[in-house]
Amino acid sequence: MISSRRKFxxxxxxxxxxxxxxxxxxxxxxxxxLPMLDPNIINAKALAYTNDYKTVESKPEYKPGSTCLNCSYxxxxxxxxxxxxxxxxxxxxxxxxxxxxx
Numbered sequence: 001m002i003s004s005r006r007k008f009x010x011x012x013x014x015x016x017x018x019x020x021x022x023x024x025x026x027x028x029x030x031x032x033x034l035p036m037l038d039p040n041i042i043n044a045k046a047l048a049y050t051n052d053y054k055t056v057e058s059k060p061e062y063k064p065g066s067t068c069l070n071c072s073y074x075x076x077x078x079x080x081x082x083x084x085x086x087x088x089x090x091x092x093x094x095x096x097x098x099x100x101x102x
Contacts, residue, residue: 034078034079034080034086034087034088035086035087035088036051036087036088036089036090037049037081037084037087037088037089037090037093039051041084043083043084044084044095047083047095047096047097048061048094048095048096049084049089049093049094049095050093050094050095051089051090051092051093052090052092052093053066053067053092053093053094054092056094061096062094063098066094066098066100067091067092067093067094067098068081068089068090068091068092068093068094068095068098069091069092070100070101071097071098071099071100071101072099072100072101072102073097073098073099074089074091076091079091083095083097
């Protein structure tokens with residue numbers, strides 16, 4: 001009986017310890033399941049979205065150092081942006097809706 005309790009406790013602890021690994025793999029799956037935003041889509045064009053912030057550094061509305069990665073809208077876990085619902089955006093990307101993380 002003591003042996004079966006030990007097995008039960010060990011299995012329970014192992015199961016609990018594996019939960020973060022499952023969550024990590026699920027968030028990676030979510031990120032990879034989003035199609036990347038095409039800069040030629042109408043709402044992307046309206047906000048001057050680009051996959052590479054270096055292409056807009058000369059624009060007056062661009063603030064040095066602003067990228068999707070440090071935008072308050074960007075979800076680092078999924079690569080998604082609510083401005084462009086249903087799409088992933090490049091971490092090095094930029095658009096006019098950029099807001100600093102507060």
